[in-house]
Structures are given as C-alpha cells and as structure tokens.
Amino acid sequence: MEKLKALLKRIGPKLGYPAFYLFCLVIFLAWTFPYEKVKDRVVAQFNAQQRNSAHPQELQIDDLDSSFLTGVKMKGIRLISPASEPGKPPSVLSIDEARARISVLGLLAGNKEVSFRVDAFDGTIDGTFEDSGKARDIDITFDGVDIGRIDMIAANIGFPLEGKLFGTITLNLPEGKASKGNGNIALEIREMNAGNRKELTIKTPMGPFTLPRLKVGTFNVNGEGEDGVLKLSKIMASGGDVDVNGDGRIQMREVATDAHLDANLKFKINDSYRNKDDKTKLLFGAPGSKEKPMLEMDPKMSRAKTADGFYALRVGGTLGKPDVQPGSGGGAAGAGTGGFNFK
Secondary structure: OHHHHHHHHHHHHHHHHHHHHHHHHHHHHHHHOOHHHHHHHHHHHHHHHHOOOOOOOEEEEEEEEEEOOOEEEEEEEEEEEOOOOOOOOOEEEEEEEEEEEEOHHHHHOOOEEEEEEEEEOOEEEEEEEEEOOOEEEEEEEEEEEEHHHOHHHHHHHOOOEEEEEEEEEEEEEEOOOHHHOEEEEEEEEEEEEEEEEEEEEEEEOOEEEEEEEEEEEEEEEEEEEEOOEEEEEEEEEEOOOEEEEEEEEEEOOOOHHHOEEEEEEEEEEOHHHHOOOHHHHHHHOOOOOOOOOHHHHOHHHHHOEOOOOOEEEEEEEEOOOEEEEEOOOOOOOOOOOOOOEEO
C-alpha cells in the first residue's frame, strides 16, 4: 500500500495536468463549436439528396446546440412531404426535440458511431448509426409511438390510423448503399383503429360513405432483407373487426421514400362489424344475406373476392406514394383502378 501511494504521488502530477488540459480543451470546443454551420450543412445535404427523389422531402431544423460533451440537441425538426393529392397541403412530420451522441472511441478507431434518441408522439425512438467506411449499420427501436399523431402516415395510406408502434429495424448497408442492404424488420402496432375516434369515411363511386370506426386490433409486419430486397414474410392483422393476411417485398433505395413496393394482401370484414348498422350491412353485406354488397358493385372488387370470403389487394408504388389496387380472387395482381378509396 505504501509503495502504491508513493507511485501515485510520483506519477499523479504527470498524468493529472495533461488530463486536466484535455478536459478543458473538450469544454472549450463544446462551447465554441460552430453548431449553426453544422445545422445548415445537415439540412443542405439532406435536401440536396432529396432533389433526385421522385417524392422529394424538405428538412427544416430551427436550432442545433450541444448536449453534454459529445452530443447535440436539435429542436423544431420538420420533415415536409409533397401533397398526396393535387390541391391538398403538404404533410409535415414535426418533432419538438431530438438528441444524438457520437462515440469518441469510435472516432479514434476511424469509425463514425452515433447513438440517438427521439422523444416524440407520446413514445420514444432509440437507435444507433455506425459508418466504418466500408458499410453502414443502422439499428432503430420504436417504443409506444402514437401513429395517430403522425399526419404523414394518413396522407400516404389515405385514411387516419390510431395505435401504438413497437418494434425494431436493423439494416446493414454495404458501401453505404441501401440498394445492397441486408437486415430485418419486426414491427407491431397495438390497439390499431382505422378512421378517426368516431368514424371512417370512404369515397365510393356514389359519393362519400361514413362508417363506424374500424377496429384493426394488432397489426404485425415482419421481414428479412438480402442484397437490397426486403422480403415481407408476414403482414397480418387480428383481434379486431377485420382480418388481414399478406406478404410481399420492398426493393430498397438510397432515398427511403423511393423504395418500390410489391405486396399481395387480402382482407375480410368480420360479421360483427358487417352487422353493426345499416351502412355496414349495405357496403359489406349483412351476414347470411344473399344480396350483393355495395362493395362488389365495382366489377374489380367483385373479381377480387376469394372463395373464403376475403378480398385480394395489390399494393404497388413506392413508400412515399403507395398505390393500392384490387387484386384477383386467385391472389395474383389485378390491373386498373378500384372505385373505392378509404379516407
């Protein structure tokens, strides 16, 4: 013990002064770092990348500042997407505050490793981003994110949704390219509902049609990616007024909203919802009735009905602008535009 004390007394000052100097240097850099220029560069690079997209988005950040020694804090983040239909305003994804922290040890090793946390939409989004120069790794975890507060979702799919999002997205991008990416997704939306808190409005060839809110239940999407193709092995909803089953694939692109969709889905409205009121009976057919439901007055939707009472759908387009069309009763993709749009 005496020898250890003597050693510390001898080398302590030699280690202490450099450590103190390094600490002061880090503090000075944190206080004087040009965060405003960093903010402008982040915004400019993102928006420049989006110019080549089919559905360009615009990033806006009100303020970027330090968060402890190796972190940054962003406030007033807005991601603006083009209007889903002509004459409609653009959709805006707003986040009050987000924090990110860079790994100093990773920088010393030649890697860029950033951890981030976003507290938004009554939940949290945590993740890491690592760039080794040869590949990029992205891990994102969703915990209780309220999808009903994300206007962009309603604009893209055509009707409002409610529910809490949980799950993970893990991607490895060789050479930093999503078109060569591998990984997997496992997402779950709990207590999901279609429509606002009271009703669901559908546009039909005969005009708008208002129905009771549709309880979807638990909605799951699982998939695994290889060489830029994300195969969706499970798309399923259960425990509500509708049963949904399907699978498909996403051809990943460098700009996420340009990723191509190719999925086959089928849905079946359960008897309890079909029998809910006169409008649901009219549109989907009352249980046991032999009269043709209004939904099948559209020839394409009539052909989309399967032998087990489901309706087949084909989802194409891109993540930024999905295109839902009636499929064929045999499960293959159908052509043409369906007459019913959910809003």
